[in-house]
Amino acid sequence: NAGVTQTPKFRVLKTGQSMTLLCAQDMNHEYMYWYRQDPGMGLRLIHYSVGEGTTAKGEVPDGYNVSRLKKQNFLLGLESAAPSQTSVYFCATNSFGAGGANVLTFGAGSRLTVL
Amino acid sequence: GQQVMQIPQYQHVQEGEDFTTYCNSSTTLSNIQWYKQRPGGHPVFLIQLVKSGEVKKQKRLTFQFGEAKKNSSLHITATQTTDVGTYFCAREGYGGSQGNLIFGKGTKLSVKP
Numbered sequence: 001n002a003g004v005t006q007t008p009k010f011r012v013l014k015t016g017q018s019m020t021l022l023c024a025q026d027m028n029h030e031y032m033y034w035y036r037q038d039p040g041m042g043l044r045l046i047h048y049s050v051g052e053g054t055t056a057k058g059e060v061p062d063g064y065n066v067s068r069l070k071k072q073n074f075l076l077g078l079e080s081a082a083p084s085q086t087s088v089y090f091c092a093t094n095s096f097g098a099g100g101a102n103v104l105t106f107g108a109g110s111r112l113t114v115l
Numbered sequence: 116g117q118q119v120m121q122i123p124q125y126q127h128v129q130e131g132e133d134f135t136t137y138c139n140s141s142t143t144l145s146n147i148q149w150y151k152q153r154p155g156g157h158p159v160f161l162i163q164l165v166k167s168g169e170v171k172k173q174k175r176l177t178f179q180f181g182e183a184k185k186n187s188s189l190h191i192t193a194t195q196t197t198d199v200g201t202y203f204c205a206r207e208g209y210g211g212s213q214g215n216l217i218f219g220k221g222t223k224l225s226v227k228p
Contacts, residue, residue: 033215040124042203042220043158058215090157102207103148104216106157 023091
């Protein structure tokens with residue numbers, strides 16, 4: 001039981017390159033989230049999904065796209081990376097939609113550097 | 116708006132000293148959660164407070180929810196080096212029925228042995 005798995009753990013990009021971060025969960029949770037964490041800024045919600053095939057914008061969605069084609073996977077895409085997107089990205093899930101507690105389980109994080 | 120303010124931003128203590136971090140909201144909260152993030156790690160859920168004036172304890176950690184449900188605190192008695200990390204409070208937001216949480220900016224605790 002791995003919980004929430006993020007890949008890759010580290011990545012360095014050049015400005016303008018594209019990439020996709022993958023979040024996979026084996027807890028059968030409906031709700032999934034992508035947060036970014038920057039020094040002194042806490043955790044800010046980028047996009048989220050309340051179920052397979054659904055996505056919605058969070059606090060800082062610009063420059064990112066997401067997809068939830070399968071319940072267990074939530075992908076975060078950067079079409080044209082910018083230095084401002086240098087950050088640590090965390091995926092999280094909860095079972096809130098299925099009557100569970102609104103408690104987030106986080107992945108280990110993906111550290112992205114854009115040069 | 117929906118933000119939660121945490122103070123202090125940083126706290127340096129000698130091992131054995133007490134530590135308190137505060138979380139404040141301008142609006143009434145339905146509940147408040149606390150998470151801990153160890154250096155280089157990911158946030159881990161500690162506790163959720165729901166009732167006005169609620170106090171919960173976890174060993175040396177004491178969590179309080181204000182009577183007006185607009186503020187909360189986390190107090191650690193006799194800190195240990197294992198308490199090092201950043202402590203975040205979080206409130207519901209962005210459509211409370213969808214489980215989204217808004218996090219404070221955190222209080223970073225360092226403990227000198």
